[in-house]
Amino acid sequence: MESIRLSVLDLVPQYNGVRSEVALQEAVRLAIHSETWGYDRYWVAEHHDLEGLACTSPEILMSHIGARTQRIRLGSGALLLPHYSPMKVAESFHLLSCLYPGRIDLGIGRAPGGPAHASMALSGNFLQNVTDMPSSMDALIKFFENEYQYEDHPVVARPIPQDPPDIWMLGTNEKSGKYAAEFGTGYVFGHFMSEHDGESALRAYRDEFRPGKLRQIPDTMVAVSVICAESEAEAHSLMSRASTPISKSLVGDPVKIHEDLRRLQSALGNCEFLILCPIPEYEARLDSYRLLTEQLL
Template identity: 30%
Template sequence: MPASFPVSILDFVAISGTHTPRETIAQTVEVAQLAERLGYKRYWVPEHHNHLGLAFTSTEVMIAHLAAATERIRVGAAGVMLPNHAPLKVAEVFRTLEAIHPGRIDLGLGRAPGTDGLTAYALRRGDEVDNFGQQAGELFAFLYDDFPADHPYRQVVAAPLSEQPPEIFMLGSSEYGPRFAAVNGLSAVFAHHMSPDLAVLALQDYRARFQPSKYLAEPRSIVSALAFASEEPDVVDAAIATWMMFGDRLKRGERGPRASLDEALDFARTDEFNGRRQAQLERVFAGRPDEVAERLRRLVADTEADELVVVCPLGEQGPRLHSFEHLAKQLDLAD
């Protein structure tokens, strides 16, 4: 029996150990193709800048690459950090992607810069975050060709014209994203892996505030979670250790590759890891396949989400592929 909720993947395309960006991107294509065969609904990639630990910075190029390498799975951005871009350009890019891959493109929007302050300034040459509502309104009008008759952009067309715009989602890890989605009648995606304590209340608030729109008649929410499934306890600990080390390095201002499997296994044997492991399990759903699947089902039930997105904390290709296979089986995904 198919899962009662669709399951998708968010892939940071993070470089692991000594792998090169080219190798990492090739591995990402392999994961996307496997995800399609297993019945995952969407395959999303984010936007980050000034980060040598990631194999790409151009979200739209990665989407095009993954969509061309697959046939049915939806591919998209989670998301485009709109303050970094001109709304017209985003509309043109995603209309082009939709024209090439009709019915398969998702456009997730974020308000954060996806980088440090200096890099954000280099990208946008100003502070546009407080104008997010205006930027989003322009983007929607470009995508749907519905500027008012007296608007100065009424004569500007975001070519190419396509039969339908990409699906639009609003991302968030605080109250802002779900509330913006509710007021504007959009789907809301909440990052449990970033703010686990807020997920339930934020999505409850979204449903209570939702206003139907031309984009969406009823509220639709998606929750994301860090998830790794394996029958090998040491590999489970390596996945937890990888995310722990990633967070520690970010706090130190380090933006290099994630730990290799061997590095993570070594750290998982330390007293420091053992002292922090239990607390980390509040954020990372890691363990035996049946245990992880049960926790994910409970998260979806608690948040009343319509869909689930999983994020794999481990970069090692073999265990990562096996984890997605385990989750697909345990969650009864069907093609």
């Protein structure tokens, strides 16, 4: 069995009612420590008008963190494409890739990322935008392949990086796996927020993957919720203090979490896990990420 690789997924929570400025400072601190501890990637989510979450623009936070780190890959988990122009997304992530060569991931999602009125205020008819998602994805891929045309006239999403961003789609079911396969992107299965176990979604993705200029072979990650502490009792105590239900979380000491991840890896066939730690205390959250790497990396 392949060795396990670990990456970080951060929702940029505002624990205990702290100001947005504090939550963003904690995001930077987590990213810097994650690089030191050996995590492969730091991905940040996008949400709109959701109380207690402080990041509405992953690309801005990624740029800020990129200037404070050296190696760790930086990504969106996810950028919500139905809200945006494909050209603007391509330009932004091309620019990030020029600033931080070989370090930028573009994770794409289809969810609204917030309540209905916020979605309408942001981009109008969100349901129609989701219906248009295939054409938006097609345009986005063409921009990254430098093959986009408007009325038969070439349009280029500048600046052009030497090393383009790595593109992934995030999802929670078989439909999303097939979608990622159709467009030849990597696929991240959201285990922690899915009603499904992931086997069928990942199988559909691998079976139907279409190679393209940006990716020749299928590649997968599994996003899992983890609460890790020095002891199982402490880990369950942390889980009990969480403000939202987290029944799909892996909870325990480092040895138990290692065993749980190995079982998931065996069932799902992935080598990389994107770790979300829903612990409602910043220091305990840092400790959870640190303990994971001491056991696994």
